[in-house]
Amino acid sequence: MTALAQPMRPPEWTAAALRWTAIALVAVVWVSSAIFGAYIIAYYGGAIPANTLTDWNATLPRLYEAETPGASAGIGMHFFAGAVLLLFGPIQLIGQVRVKAPAMHHWIGRVYTLAAFLAGVGGLTFIAIKGTVGGMPMTVGFAMYGGLMVIAAVQTVRHAMARNIDVHRAWAVRLFALAIGSWLYRMAYGFWFLFAGKTGHTDEFSGWFDYVMDFAFFIPPLIVAEMFIRSRHGQASTVGRVATTAALAGGAAFIALATFFFTLYGWGPAIAMRFGAGA
Numbered sequence: 001m002t003a004l005a006q007p008m009r010p011p012e013w014t015a016a017a018l019r020w021t022a023i024a025l026v027a028v029v030w031v032s033s034a035i036f037g038a039y040i041i042a043y044y045g046g047a048i049p050a051n052t053l054t055d056w057n058a059t060l061p062r063l064y065e066a067e068t069p070g071a072s073a074g075i076g077m078h079f080f081a082g083a084v085l086l087l088f089g090p091i092q093l094i095g096q097v098r099v100k101a102p103a104m105h106h107w108i109g110r111v112y113t114l115a116a117f118l119a120g121v122g123g124l125t126f127i128a129i130k131g132t133v134g135g136m137p138m139t140v141g142f143a144m145y146g147g148l149m150v151i152a153a154v155q156t157v158r159h160a161m162a163r164n165i166d167v168h169r170a171w172a173v174r175l176f177a178l179a180i181g182s183w184l185y186r187m188a189y190g191f192w193f194l195f196a197g198k199t200g201h202t203d204e205f206s207g208w209f210d211y212v213m214d215f216a217f218f219i220p221p222l223i224v225a226e227m228f229i230r231s232r233h234g235q236a237s238t239v240g241r242v243a244t245t246a247a248l249a250g251g252a253a254f255i256a257l258a259t260f261f262f263t264l265y266g267w268g269p270a271i272a273m274r275f276g277a278g279a
Helices: 012-045 053-058 069-092 095-100 102-130 135-161 165-179 181-196 208-216 219-231 238-278
Strands: none
Touching (some): 012 069, 012 181, 012 219, 012 238, 095 102, 102 165, 135 208, 165 181, 165 219, 181 238, 208 219, 219 238
16 A cells, blocks of 8 residues: 555656756856857957947946946946856766766866856946946846846855755756856747837836846746756656756747857858957
8 A cells, every 4th residue: 555655756757858848058058158158258358459349238237337447347247247157157067077077077167156156246236336228127126137146156065065056957957047048038029029029128228028028038047957956856756757857948948049140140150250259
């Protein structure tokens, strides 16, 4: 009777499907985030030696204003720490790296979590000095995002140092979901403008779509991260694993498609223009 009362374990194929969709997602994110990281360095970083910091305002108004150097420094730190996150984050999720090159995993982890902490602090510094162009909803949403980034970075390090490996890995997954938030924010806007024009958007970021995006760029990824964390446990249900696999597969497909269009029409030309101008 005791054996009959125990819940049935999910079939083995659900674990395999989850593992392979996770690998596919990490691979797609790595390629896409590497291109986006290069775009950040070329477009935002290239504006510094070129003395064209006002170019920052093309993507979001008032990012750079000469009269608020502290805010500009904060958002600059957010940008460049974010580029580090995008380049190193996928490496930390590769199991073979953790097993076969633990020293590399540990050192990249230190750089990664420091970058996450600085990205969060940089964004919060900008908000504290200038607020946001979208008013209170954007200020609240972006401040929540920055605060969660700082908390996740601290928790990831704290549990690694305490050797609470399972808890550490859970926080690392949450941190990764947050780290790609700014990148997902841009992708979502790009797709929305492509298929819906500027419906729900205003130049002051005060439209209904803008209000949704103030929170949608980091809360859904966190939900998927929690689904993934729970689906890996032995007590995970078949339905839970299948749902998580579907969410990861959908995310991988979306990111692959978005990366193609953004590289073709946005990131690629911006990188080429900046490097061409430097030449």
